[in-house]
Amino acid sequence: MSLDTTQAPPETGRGSPARLIHNGRLFALVLATIAGLFALQFVLSDYLVLAVTRILIMAVFAMGYNMLMGYTGLLSLGHAMFFGAGLYAAGLSSYYWGTSLPVSFLIGILASLAFSFVIGLLALRTQGVSFMIVTLMFAQAAYLATLYFSRVTGGDQGLTLPTDARSFSLFGAAMDMTSDTVRFNLALAIFAAVLVAMYFVTQGPLGRLFAAVRENEPRTQMLGFDTYRVRLAAFTISGTISGLAGALYGLVFGYIGSAFAGFHYSIEALLFTLVGGPGTLLGPLLGTAVMTMLIDRLSGITTAYLMIVGVILILVNRWFPKGILGTIRERALPWLK
Amino acid sequence: MAEVTLLETRGLGRSFEALKAVDGVDFKLAEGEIRAIIGPNGAGKSTFVSLLSGRIPPSEGQVIFAGQDVSKLPAHKRVRLGIAYTFQITNIYPSLTVLENVEIAAQSRLKPQLFGGAGEAEIRAAAAEAAAAVGLGDRLETVAGVLAYGHQRLLEVAMGLALKPRLLILDEPTQGLSDSEIANFIEVVRRVNREATVLVIEHNMDVVLALADRITVLERGRLLAEGTPAEITANAAVQAAYLGEPA
Numbered sequence: 193m194s195l196d197t198t199q200a201p202p203e204t205g206r207g208s209p210a211r212l213i214h215n216g217r218l219f220a221l222v223l224a225t226i227a228g229l230f231a232l233q234f235v236l237s238d239y240l241v242l243a244v245t246r247i248l249i250m251a252v253f254a255m256g257y258n259m260l261m262g263y264t265g266l267l268s269l270g271h272a273m274f275f276g277a278g279l280y281a282a283g284l285s286s287y288y289w290g291t292s293l294p295v296s297f298l299i300g301i302l303a304s305l306a307f308s309f310v311i312g313l314l315a316l317r318t319q320g321v322s323f324m325i326v327t328l329m330f331a332q333a334a335y336l337a338t339l340y341f342s343r344v345t346g347g348d349q350g351l352t353l354p355t356d357a358r359s360f361s362l363f364g365a366a367m368d369m370t371s372d373t374v375r376f377n378l379a380l381a382i383f384a385a386v387l388v389a390m391y392f393v394t395q396g397p398l399g400r401l402f403a404a405v406r407e408n409e410p411r412t413q414m415l416g417f418d419t420y421r422v423r424l425a426a427f428t429i430s431g432t433i434s435g436l437a438g439a440l441y442g443l444v445f446g447y448i449g450s451a452f453a454g455f456h457y458s459i460e461a462l463l464f465t466l467v468g469g470p471g472t473l474l475g476p477l478l479g480t481a482v483m484t485m486l487i488d489r490l491s492g493i494t495t496a497y498l499m500i501v502g503v504i505l506i507l508v509n510r511w512f513p514k515g516i517l518g519t520i521r522e523r524a525l526p527w528l529k
Numbered sequence: 530m531a532e533v534t535l536l537e538t539r540g541l542g543r544s545f546e547a548l549k550a551v552d553g554v555d556f557k558l559a560e561g562e563i564r565a566i567i568g569p570n571g572a573g574k575s576t577f578v579s580l581l582s583g584r585i586p587p588s589e590g591q592v593i594f595a596g597q598d599v600s601k602l603p604a605h606k607r608v609r610l611g612i613a614y615t616f617q618i619t620n621i622y623p624s625l626t627v628l629e630n631v632e633i634a635a636q637s638r639l640k641p642q643l644f645g646g647a648g649e650a651e652i653r654a655a656a657a658e659a660a661a662a663v664g665l666g667d668r669l670e671t672v673a674g675v676l677a678y679g680h681q682r683l684l685e686v687a688m689g690l691a692l693k694p695r696l697l698i699l700d701e702p703t704q705g706l707s708d709s710e711i712a713n714f715i716e717v718v719r720r721v722n723r724e725a726t727v728l729v730i731e732h733n734m735d736v737v738l739a740l741a742d743r744i745t746v747l748e749r750g751r752l753l754a755e756g757t758p759a760e761i762t763a764n765a766a767v768q769a770a771y772l773g774e775p776a
Contacts, residue, residue, distance in 0.1 A: 397636055397652065398643060404633045407622040414584070414616075416608035416637035416692065425643055 215395050217527050218473060222391055225474060226384045233376050241376050247477075247484050248379040249441045250464065252386050254476030256433030257461035262470030263394055264426040265406030266316075269324045270331025271434050271461045273311070276338065276453025278304040278435030280345060283448035286357045293360040293369070297439050304435020305428065312427035316420060331458055338450040350449025358446055375444050382440055383477075386433060391473060393429065394529065402426050406471075434461070467508055469515030472528055478516055535560040535696060535726050536581065536612075541590035542750075543576055550576040552750035553590065558696070563718070563727045565741035567734075567761075569770065573750040574730045575617060578698050581728075582614035583607040595695065609641060611695035615685040615702065617730075623674030627665055630673050630684055631656035634691035659691035660684075663717050679710040686717060697721060699729040703736050715739050738762075746770070 229248070233241050253275055260266050282300030285291045291299065315326045338345045345351070358369040367374050393399055401422045404412040409419050442448045451457075460483075468479025486504070490497035512519045521528040536558040543551045551573045558564055566574050579585045581592055583604035591600045599607050608614075622630050635655040640646030660666055663683040668676065673684055682702060689697050699718070703711050711733070718727060718740055731737050737744060737758070744761040746753040748770045754761060761767055 397640055397646075397649065400629070400633060400636060401643075403625065403629075404622065407624055408620065411616075411620050411622065412633065413603075413605045414582070414608060414614055414620075415634045415688065416605050416641070418603075418605050421643065 215527075218395070218529060219391060221528075222387055222473065225477070226380070226387065229380055229383075230377075233373065238372055241372050243484065243488065244481075245372070245376045245379045245444070247481050248376075248383040249437055249444065250460070250484065251477040251480040252383055252440065253434050253437035253457075254461050254464040254468070254480050255386060255390055256430050256435075256437060258465045258470060258472075258476045259390070259393070259402075259433060260426050260430035261462065261465055262472065262475065263399060263406065264402040264423060264430075266423060266426070267324055267462075268315075268327040268430075268458070269455075269462070270327035270329075270334075270458050271431070272453050272455065272457035273331040273334040274304050274308050274431040274434035275438035275441075275457055275461075276334060276450075277307045277431075278438030278440075279442040279448050279452050280338065280438075281435075282439035283351065283353060283442040284344070286353055286443065287351050287448075290357070293357065293367075293443050294362075296357075297443055300439025300442070301432060301436050304438070305432045308431020308435065309424070309428045312424045312431065316423050316427060328455075328458070331453070331455070335450060335453045335455070338453050342450075345450065346448070347450055350447055350451075353443070353446040353448075357443075369444055369446060379440065379444060382436075386436065387473070387477075390433075394473060398425065463505065465515070467505070467515055469517030469519070469521070472515070472517040472521060474528075475515055475517040482516070533560040534558070535595060536728075537593040538581070539591045539593070541577070541580055541592060542588050543573075543580055543585065544588045549750050551580060551587075554747075554750075554752050556745065556752065558726060558728060560695075560726055561722075562742040563722050563729065563740050565737040565744045566728065566730045566747060567732070567737060567744060568747035568753070571749075572747040574747055575700055576750075577747065578614070578700055578728065578730060582612055582698055584614070608637065608692065608694075611692075612698065613689040613692045613694035613696070613725075614698045615689045615700060617700040617704070619678070619681045619685060621673050621681055621684055621688070623672075625673060626669065627660055627671050627673055627676070627684060627687075628653070628656055628669040631660050631687050631691045634688040635659065638692050656691055659687045662690055662720065663687045664713065679706050682706060682710075683714070683717070686714075686721070690721060694725050696726045696728060699727065699731075701730050701732060703731065703733050711736060 232244055236244065257271050260268055278300040281303030282296040285299045286293065286296040311330055315323060315330060318326050339347050360367050367378065369375060401417060405419050405422050412419050438452065464479040464483055465476050466479065467483055468477065469475030487497060487501060490500055514522060517528055534557050538554055538556040541551060541554045542549060554577060566577065568574050576585070580587050583602060587600060591598055593599070594610060594612060599610065632652055635652045639652050639655060657669060660669055663686050665680060665683055665687055668680065673681065676684065686702065703714055706714060715736060721727060729740065741758055743756065744758055745755045746761060746767050753770060754764050754767050756764070
């Protein structure tokens with residue numbers, strides 16, 4: 193194209209390195225975070241190592257949720273159904289078929305991929321408040337199904353995975369799911385892999401389209417994109433990561449139950465993301481850590497801890513609607529995406 | 530030079546309730562020209578170009594683009610065929626930077642599918658080129674929402690350019706611009722016209738006369754007149770309907 197190509201090179205030259213450094217800073221922060229988390233096991237008590245293990249897995253769930261809510265701007269109230277899909281697909285295959293843990297984990301991921309794709313096809317025909325209600329209803333239906341088929345799922349009581357499903361061998365080394373250290377490092381490895389994958393998705397062309405749909409969907413259509421497909425891609429990735437977290441949770445702690453598919457878990461993913469910062473890569477981890485530790489401490493002091501949590505959330509929403517990292521991004525560090 | 534028809538409408542119409550906003554318009558646009566559409570307020574100009582771009586579906590008639598009937602295609606598919614549309618009311622991504630705004634458009638052309646296609650460096654270079662072409666080359670990292678209004682209009686055009694369309698539709702592009710901004714805008718449109726056919730809705734007659742090869746006049750949804758600027762300014766019916774009483 194002859195259109196002012198003479199002007200282009202200097203602009204490109206000035207634009208690219210600056211933007212690479214932006215992304216580079218975030219990537220460096222991602223790596224530093226992973227390294228810092230790894231070091232925690234050498235300084236924290238056993239109790240806290242276990243708490244961090246749970247935080248890491250729930251943070252993966254919140255990161256999946258954030259993909260849809262933070263990056264694409266679609267607020268789902270039913271993500272527990274994907275967490276539950278991964279949890280049940282992985283747990284039930286392990287319980288009934290005796291598949292090894294890595295295979296069960298893979299089954300959990302594939303099942304939540306298929307499930308979120310199908311639910312996305314239907315739910316994304318709606319927008320805004322209708323979308324929230326439709327996702328909520330699908331999730332309630334899924335939750336009630338886990339109770340209805342309690343002969344298979346164990347319902348409320350749940351199922352405890354048998355002893356031979358509590359370990360697997362990785363390249364000859366035995367991985368014992370009853371060991372705190374093994375659980376922590378396994379959760380951290382998977383958390384780190386998801387975090388790095390999220391970095392590349394959100395900071396690349398796909399993430400650009402998610403942001404475009406979030407910021408101005410009609411404009412994005414008029415630039416040639418089928419925005420339904422873009423939203424479906426975001427929904428499917430989001431549901432799959434949430435399901436991956438569920439599968440990991442079930443297999444690491446050796447227990448599956450219908451509570452994990454309940455409304456409570458959909459709300460937790462939303463809360464963790466809101467507190468940490470929607471549309472920031474590390475927000476879900478921070479939000480999960482802050483809220484989990486807060487609830488842990490408060491429940492030691494008072495049984496009315498949920499009331500205090502509620503008040504804190506109202507305050508956060510009132511004065512820091514962009515969450516902790518979102519507020520920092522706005523005021524000081526624009527690269528914190 | 531043989532005229533190649535790029536876009537044609539046959540009996541194109543759109544009704545809103547009892548109102549026929551666009552009424553049986555037969556229209557032809559030749560490849561490479563700059564065409565202005567003028568007409569009094571409420572003549573159906575914006576509705577007409579919305580029918581061309583696919584933003585609203587027609588009640589009747591056809592739109593044929595480059596020999597293909599696109600009447601039933603959704604807007605985003607028409608964009609991919611080469612019909613780019615810039616909005617009358619500035620419609621950008623206010624919280625993203627100038628470069629990010631244009632990158633979305635560049636990605637549509639260079640990486641049309643979700644997976645595969647061009648790399649980031651190529652998308653970025655194409656976006657920077659389009660931004661530079663409208664004179665926004667030194668504002669790439671500025672957040673679009675804080676740009677002056679005139680620059681936001683130019684950003685709209687840059688997004689249209691990054692699509693490298695065969696037809697660029699501009700809906701009242703100079704509305705709200707200062708005289709010096711308008712002069713710059715005319716230059717930008719002339720440059721765009723080296724690559725693309727331009728269809729512009731415009732109220733400012735100075736801009737119309739400076740740019741248009743041919744002018745189409747709409748009145749009450751119907752095609753009133755069509756011709757060169759000289760023919761249109763001399764047309765008695767146009768003067769009566771649009772320019773007011775004969776001087």
